Amino acid sequence: MTVARAQIVHEKLEAAVKLLDLHNVDTWLILTREGYDPSLPFVTDNLPKDKTTIFINKSGLHQAIVSKEDYEAFQQTEVFSDVITYDEQMDEVFLKVFHTIDPQKLALNISLYDHLYDGLSLGLHHWMEQLIGPLKLQQIEVSSEPILQQLRCIKSKAEIEAVKRAVTHTTDIFEEAFRKMRVGMTEKEIGELFVDGMKSRGVTNGLGKPYDLPLVCIVRCGLAHRKPGDHKVKPGDIVIVDFSLRCEGYVSDIARTCYFLKEGEIEPPEDVQKAFGAALEAISRSINALRPGKKGYEVDAVGRACIEEHGYPTIRHSVGHQVGRATHDGGTILGPRRTPPRPQVEGEIQSGEIYAVEPTVIQDNGLPCMLVEENVLVTEHGPEVLSKRQLQIITIPYEGVN
Structure with a gap:
């Protein structure tokens, strides 16, 4: 990552934490396959090769769950307080981190109006719903669009x-x-x-x-x-x-x-x-x-x-x-x-x-x-x-x- 890009990521993460606090959101979650999500460049310069989860937390301590192949690249960014790997399936690791954070309000990249804020695929949303439980997810999920709009614009x-x-x-x-x-x-x-x-x-x-x-x-x-x-x-x-x-x-x-x-x-x-x-x-x-x-x-x-x-x-x-x-x-x-x-x-x-x-x-x-x-x-x-x-x-x- 160049010095200029590192500075941008630092500034955007700082802004994201302030926006989470402003919107009374505990955690902004980026869940993506192969870097599909348009918001990913605001938090890392890496393009993941596999399924990846990033938790951006109001506390300022952020976690990433990545494949072993992506581990070194994410670790070197020094952006995340914890970079955790998984073998073939992310399910168990995801649940452990999720329950540790225990967000009461979770911002997901879903939007009715703009593709730039609509990075979470339906398949990954269903995957998360099965892990957490539909009722629990329904209670805590909100759209990240108001946060992402400010962060991007x-x-x-x-x-x-x-x-x-x-x-x-x-x-x-x-x-x-x-x-x-x-x-x-x-x-x-x-x-x-x-x-x-x-x-x-x-x-x-x-x-x-x-x-x-x-x-x-x-x-x-x-x-x-x-x-x-x-x-x-x-x-x-x-x-x-x-x-x-x-x-x-x-x-x-x-x-x-x-x-x-x-x-x-x-x-x-x-x-x-x-x-x-x-x-x-x-x-x-x-x-x-x-x-x-x-x-x-x-x-x-x-x-x-x-x-x-x-x-x-x-x-x-x-x-x-x-x-x-x-x-x-x-x-x-x-x-x-x-x-x-x-x-x-x-x-x-x-x-x-x-x-x-x-x-x-x-x-x-x-x-x-x-x-x-x-x-x-x-x-x-x-x-x-x-x-x-x-x-x-x-x-x-x-x-x-x-």
Whole structure:
């Protein structure tokens, strides 16, 4: 485990103990096979090979039950007061530790709304129910979602630094790619510029496989969350790139829009500049509204209203979402209110959360579309933009057509 990762685990465990006390929960239990649970990286950097149980206790003394094959890796973390092994079956060891702890309230990773908090499989829940007894488990189990949501969404100091490093790599790769883009390149070829940038820095894609292409869309060919194709860039094209990068387990999510100048042009045409201006104003207003205590839907309404005031269709997606260990990191979403209400957009924005803010101009039939996405840290003193902002549409010079 690197020093940075060790610091993150230390900070998250410290936060977890405080959250257990706040929610009057004795123990948070992570029960997983082969590291399936999304919450596992907050308490250990290890990816278990076998069935594993971790008890995070309000007392601050934590236990892990692991296979003999996983023992050494867990012991070396120095996170757990006790690392216990089992042979072929965990049942007897689990019951012994469970009865020693004797939790009156046990938080399990189950959620109706978010996969990031729903790490306990039905099969493992049934296994535990058979061991403890259905009545006993029913009396003590609660969902860990309120605890996990706070733990995941409110970033520690070391996590914020990790996201900042991911953001810096991302903006640097964007700048390199824009210098290399040319008329005649396909969407796939533009995407490969970003893969080259990741490989040269030892980082990976934040979405999908490690070296998947980012989203690259020539607006003329349709704006959608689609894979880059063989469409070739022509003079006068608007190209949008939406790129998420993973560095040290934490991600960025940044989008940029560029315009390929036609022969004789020194700047984009008026309709393109007008659309970019609307997107820029909407993101500036949204960022300014991103303050502790605001509801997710309130910030969404600010960006959405700005796009509509400029005469463009309403945004087809949410104005923003959280980033962290995942590109869509759960918790409060900057989205519109609907019926029935969505808990995610009713949530309050909190200091320490990081949002990708992306109010977008979207039009059909090849009309100008603009996507600018910035990553923003919420603080008590106001929003802090972590990414190097795009304040004007990026232009790619005309160099003739091959």
